[in-house]
Amino acid sequence: MSDTAKFTMIDENFICEVCGKEVKKLGYTARNHCPHCLCSKHVDVNPGDRLCTCHGILQPVAIEPVKKEKYKIVYKCSDCGMIKRNIMAEDDNFEKILEIMSNPVSV
8 A cells, every 4th residue: 555545534623723613523534624714734644644744724725626516625735835635524614615616726
């Protein structure tokens, strides 16, 4: 198995460092971004490993369609500039998704 295929399941509650809202765990897969502002934190090399030392804020910059009514959020790290992608969660703020879709940033 390649390093990019590794996944560590971590689904936990947290307080978003960007908007300050309490974020509840998903219960069906690992929660890795705030469903309110859609931001995340750059803490993983591989999903869930917490091995990245950057700790910058992953800002949502674009949305990519995956399949009918499913999307991937494209993130850019505010500190190191790394681009990451993650599937949207069922409870993500769809108005925020639409806002990002109408004003994508080139990556």
